[in-house]
Amino acid sequence: MAAAKHYLDDPTDAVLSGLCGVTLTNPSLLLDKKNKIIYRHPSSIASPSNVSVVCGGGSGHEPGFSAFVGHGALTACVCGTIFASPSAQQVRACLSQRLPAETQGVVVVVTNYTGDVLNFGMGIEKARAMGKKVEMVVVADDVGVGRAKGGKVGRRGLSGTALVVKICGALAEAGAPVEDCAMVGRLVVDNLVSVGASLSRVHVPGRSLQEAKDEEERLGPGLVEIGMGIHNEPGCEKVKTDLPGLLKIMLAQMLDQNDKDRAYVKVKEGDDIVLLINNFGGTSNLELSAVTAETVGQLERDYGLRPKRIISGTFFGSLNGPGFIISVLKLADTGLGPGKSVLELLDALAEATGWSASIRAETWNKEYGEVKATVEEEKGDTRSTNLKVNPDLLKRVLRSGLETLVASEAEITRYDTIVGDGDCGVGLKRGAEGILGMLESDNISEDPLASLTKIAGIVEATMDGTSGALYTIFLNALAASVRKQDSSSPTELTPRMWAQALDDSVKALGKYTPAQPGDRTLMDALIPFVDTLKATGNIKQAAEAAKTGAERTKGLKASLGRSVYVGGEGHTEVPDPGAYGLSQFLTALAEAT
Numbered sequence: 377m378a379a380a381k382h383y384l385d386d387p388t389d390a391v392l393s394g395l396c397g398v399t400l401t402n403p404s405l406l407l408d409k410k411n412k413i414i415y416r417h418p419s420s421i422a423s424p425s426n427v428s429v430v431c432g433g434g435s436g437h438e439p440g441f442s443a444f445v446g447h448g449a450l451t452a453c454v455c456g457t458i459f460a461s462p463s464a465q466q467v468r469a470c471l472s473q474r475l476p477a478e479t480q481g482v483v484v485v486v487t488n489y490t491g492d493v494l495n496f497g498m499g500i501e502k503a504r505a506m507g508k509k510v511e512m513v514v515v516a517d518d519v520g521v522g523r524a525k526g527g528k529v530g531r532r533g534l535s536g537t538a539l540v541v542k543i544c545g546a547l548a549e550a551g552a553p554v555e556d557c558a559m560v561g562r563l564v565v566d567n568l569v570s571v572g573a574s575l576s577r578v579h580v581p582g583r584s585l586q587e588a589k590d591e592e593e594r595l596g597p598g599l600v601e602i603g604m605g606i607h608n609e610p611g612c613e614k615v616k617t618d619l620p621g622l623l624k625i626m627l628a629q630m631l632d633q634n635d636k637d638r639a640y641v642k643v644k645e646g647d648d649i650v651l652l653i654n655n656f657g658g659t660s661n662l663e664l665s666a667v668t669a670e671t672v673g674q675l676e677r678d679y680g681l682r683p684k685r686i687i688s689g690t691f692f693g694s695l696n697g698p699g700f701i702i703s704v705l706k707l708a709d710t711g712l713g714p715g716k717s718v719l720e721l722l723d724a725l726a727e728a729t730g731w732s733a734s735i736r737a738e739t740w741n742k743e744y745g746e747v748k749a750t751v752e753e754e755k756g757d758t759r760s761t762n763l764k765v766n767p768d769l770l771k772r773v774l775r776s777g778l779e780t781l782v783a784s785e786a787e788i789t790r791y792d793t794i795v796g797d798g799d800c801g802v803g804l805k806r807g808a809e810g811i812l813g814m815l816e817s818d819n820i821s822e823d824p825l826a827s828l829t830k831i832a833g834i835v836e837a838t839m840d841g842t843s844g845a846l847y848t849i850f851l852n853a854l855a856a857s858v859r860k861q862d863s864s865s866p867t868e869l870t871p872r873m874w875a876q877a878l879d880d881s882v883k884a885l886g887k888y889t890p891a892q893p894g895d896r897t898l899m900d901a902l903i904p905f906v907d908t909l910k911a912t913g914n915i916k917q918a919a920e921a922a923k924t925g926a927e928r929t930k931g932l933k934a935s936l937g938r939s940v941y942v943g944g945e946g947h948t949e950v951p952d953p954g955a956y957g958l959s960q961f962l963t964a965l966a967e968a969t
Contacts, residue, residue, distance in 0.1 A: 394442075428483070429548050458580055483561060546722070630704055781805065787956075828851060
């Protein structure tokens with residue numbers, strides 16, 4: 377139960393206080409508190425035209441990657457809440473406001489988690505539309521999830537991300553073009569394998585003590601879990617063994633060329649490699665050193681490998697998790713000539729507290745002038761339409777659906793705790809409460825576009841993670857589809873017109889997710905609802921189809937999202953949490969019409 381005790385029980389306070397602390401240990405950094413962005417002070421950047429390197433993701437992985445911002449590493453880092461990706465709005469703020477205006481391009485390093493890829497992808501596409509040159513490098517180095525289980529999602533991003541960030545940052549600092557920086561980042565990813573192990577999951581501040589008690593019973597005494605993810609995802613197997621036996625299994629998963637499910641990188645005897653031993657955050661330095669010594673010994677004895685560099689410490693954590701991750705990087709030729717090999721870039725100076733090099737005295741002594749914040753508010757398309765809805769009816773049906781969604785939070789969370797990471801219910805509740813607040817404080821317009829625009833903005837601001845990204849894309853596409861049906865004279869927006877707009881929005885959403893009914897996602901409820909509404913024009917029949925679709929997810933194995941990585945038989949016991957939550961909302965909405 378000691379792991380369930382925290383100095384800060386409020387997760388929001390913990391994240392913001394932690395980010396403030398990063399700026400205090402490196403005075404060349406600034407914090408955009410609203411958007412949770414750590415970025416370099418303009419006067420600390422000697423060559424502002426150099427490529428900027430950006431990374432980010434959920435908090436709880438410190439020092440990754442807020443403490444990697446600094447000379448020779450990251451230009452900025454965008455942080456989400458604990459274990460949840462930042463929103464696309466935060467990413468856009470970083471790319472448009474927190475990088476040097478003169479920068480020739482941006483490389484964005486993202487770990488391969490659905491929410492991170494979606495939200496950073498939205499921000500990147502927006503930046504490209506504004507004429508910025510942006511490249512994305514997706515890190516997928518985990519071998520705990522093999523090819524068969526990874527399916528459409530692929531490998532997760534683990535501590536190898538620290539090596540990618542360091543190498544890309546050094547090359548950018550050397551003045552390389554954005555194409556070369558992205559190429560080398562992808563080269564590193566292609567030659568990188570990692571696997572983790574832990575004695576327990578971590579306890580997130582603000583969650584119940586019962587979760588910690590349940591975890592003690594789940595894993596059991598004397599067992600270690602191999603392949604555990606950095607967001608509390610269960611691993612691929614539980615074993616009872618000593619440290620040498622544990623490391624033998626882990627190294628085999630990374631390096632055994634006969635394991636066709638996991639042989640992602642061809643590493644042979646005598647190859648030049650870099651070894652990274654990363655602390656989850658709760659493993660003692662004494663034990664981590666023992667892990668390092670045993671790993672190096674087995675690499676030489678069993679594989680004929682002598683690492684060119686051995687790096688050990690906490691780089692990409694999981695709160696106070698009692699575990700570690702081993703990463704092996706095979707050194708490949710960058711083709712860029714002297715001074716720009718992977719090893720030289722790894723050795724280059726990085727003045728960032730998250731890396732092993734310390735901050736220079738010159739940086740501490742430098743006087744930094746105050747930077748006046750110049751934040752331009754994003755202005756959407758506010759032109760009205762001639763389409764009309766009954767505002768009282770719209771408010772009534774929305775309130776019914778949203779209040780039902782809030783009341784269902786506990787059940788949705790219970791389902792998601794069984795098959796995911798337990799944050800689906802909280803995210804849906806946060807978005808529903810935000811829209812309910814708007815309904816109470818704002819007069820709903822008879823113009824449906826005005827209401828949709830407001831709702832989309834609230835969802836983007838209040839819901840993070842994968843669900844927030846998907847709903848934001850869908851609602852913005854719905855607003856665009858509604859506008860297409862505008863007429864020259866006042867026209868009531870009929871159920872069939874709604875159905876056509878919803879159908880267009882589903883197609884737009886398909887550009888960003890391959891999910892279809894049967895993949896065990898919210899699409900199992902959304903698509904049947906839209907298809908039935910389009911076919912019948914009857915919202916109650918459509919809601920019933922959504923409910924049936926959600927119920928049918930019980931027993932389906934997930935093809936997308938974090939549930940892909942969750943083992944056991946939980947999927948046979950409960951429906952998909954996202955599909956269930958959406959069906960609850962749609963059912964209550966239909967009943968109120």
